[in-house]
Amino acid sequence: xxxxxxxxxxxxxxxxxxxxxxxxxxxxxxxxxxxxxxxxxxxxxxxxxxxxxxxxxxxxxxxxxxxxxxxxxxxxxxxxxxxxxxxxxxxxxxxxxxxxxxxxxxxxxxxxxxxxxxxxxxxxxxxxxxxxxxxxxxxxxxxxxxxxxxxxxxxxxxxxxxxxxxxxxxxxxxxxxxxxxxxxxxxxxxxxxxxxxxxxxxxxxxxxxxxxxx
Numbered sequence: 028x029x030x031x032x033x034x035x036x037x038x039x040x041x042x043x044x045x046x047x048x049x050x051x052x053x054x055x056x057x058x059x060x061x062x063x064x065x066x067x068x069x070x071x072x073x074x075x076x077x078x079x080x081x082x083x084x085x086x087x088x089x090x091x092x093x094x095x096x097x098x099x100x101x102x103x104x105x106x107x108x109x110x111x112x113x114x115x116x117x118x119x120x121x122x123x124x125x126x127x128x129x130x131x132x133x134x135x136x137x138x139x140x141x142x143x144x145x146x147x148x149x150x151x152x153x154x155x156x157x158x159x160x161x162x163x164x165x166x167x168x169x170x171x172x173x174x175x176x177x178x179x180x181x182x183x184x185x186x187x188x189x190x191x192x193x194x195x196x197x198x199x200x201x202x203x204x205x206x207x208x209x210x211x212x213x214x215x216x217x218x219x220x221x222x223x224x225x226x227x228x229x230x231x232x233x234x235x236x237x238x239x240x241x
Contacts, residue, residue, distance in 0.1 A: 045070070049072035049078060049080075051078055051079055051080040052072065052074050052077060052080070054072050054074035054078060055072075055073050056070040057070065058071070060200055061200065075163075076211075076213050079109075082115050082116075083102070083106060084161070085116070085160075086100075086105045086108075086109070086114065086115075086116070086117065087100070087101070087102050087105050088159055089159040089160070090105065090159075091159075094155060094158055095148040095155050095156070095159050097120075097141075097144045097147075097148045098140070099137065099141045099144055100120075100144070104133075104141065107133060108120075108123070108128075111133070112131050116213075116216075116217050116220075117159065117160065117217060117220075117221060118217045118219070118221050118223075119220070121145060121149075121220065122224075123141075123142060123145065124142060125138040125142050128141070128142070148226070149225055149226045149227060150227055151226065151227055152174070152227070153174040153180065153227070154170045154174040155170075156180070157170035157173055157174060158170040160217070162204065162208045163204040163207075163208060164200060164201040164204040164205070165201070165204070169196070169197065172194050172195050172196065172197070173194060173197075174230050176193070176195075177194075177230075178230040179230060180229070181228070183205075184209050186205075188203070191205055
């Protein structure tokens with residue numbers, strides 16, 4: 028994009044009003060504060076845990092190649108699991124069995140293959156888990172740096188602001204987002220479910236990051 032083509036612009040252009048609420052759930056829209064103190068140009072829905080679009084998006088990211096690389100976990104299957112079995116967070120995925128999926132109307136081969144892929148995903152890296160969780164302000168690079176610095180999820184959960192600020196490229200805004208996510212009761216439930224499912228939560232993993240980042 029170079030710039031506007033002014034000669035094609037109407038003489039009385041219609042002013043586009045900025046939306047005030049999320050088109051999916053009706054919650055208020057806000058702007059994210061950046062690390063440098065400026066405000067983002069992007070609007071986001073504040074109902075992080077309740078907005079259907081965000082729930083589905085996080086589940087898709089958990090299954091994506093940059094998440095836990097769970098084969099078959101694309102948007103179509105994820106939406107079916109959400110609507111048919113009320114799968115709303117990553118820990119819920121690990122409660123699935125082929126029979127549960129079949130009973131809900133999902134094909135036998137799809138159910139079997141997806142549950143096998145879920146089982147395989149438990150041997151992921153800590154970096155993949157952090158990125159898959161969609162923690163606000165924590166992208167792929169920040170996930171790598173957090174994993175390299177803290178080595179396991181318990182250390183990250185127990186980290187104070189001062190400890191997080193020692194990680195490269197993490198400032199007060201990102202550190203605050205991580206702390207807020209970690210203390211939220213819903214987040215704690217998700218992590219407990221992942222621990223119970225024996226999803227790897229440590230940096231030391233024989234199959235680790237090399238497979239995930241190819």
